[in-house]
Amino acid sequence: MKNITITMPDDLARRTRVLAAEANTSMSQYLCQLVAKNVSTDDSYEAAMKRYLSRRRGGLRLSGQGMPSRDEIHDRHALR
Numbered sequence: 001m002k003n004i005t006i007t008m009p010d011d012l013a014r015r016t017r018v019l020a021a022e023a024n025t026s027m028s029q030y031l032c033q034l035v036a037k038n039v040s041t042d043d044s045y046e047a048a049m050k051r052y053l054s055r056r057r058g059g060l061r062l063s064g065q066g067m068p069s070r071d072e073i074h075d076r077h078a079l080r
Contacts, residue, residue: 006031 020030
C-alpha cells in the first residue's frame with residue numbers, strides 16, 4: 001500500500017472528517033473508497049464507449065427493408 005499526502009482547505013477537511021466518522025471509517029479509508037468508486041465508474045464508461053465504437057456502422061435497418069428516399073421522407077401529402 002502506498003502512503004500519500006494531500007492538501008485541502010480546512011473547511012473541506014473538517015467536512016470530510018465528519019463524513020468519514022458517519023461512515024464509521026478513517027478519513028484515509030473514506031477517501032480511498034471515493035477514489036476507488038470514481039476509478040471504477042471511469043473504467044465502466046471507457047469499456048462501454050469501446051463497445052459502442054466497435055459496433056458496425058450500418059445505420060437503422062428495420063426488418064430488412066431499405067431506408068426511405070429523401071423524397072419519401074419529405075412527402076407532405078403522405079402526412080395529411
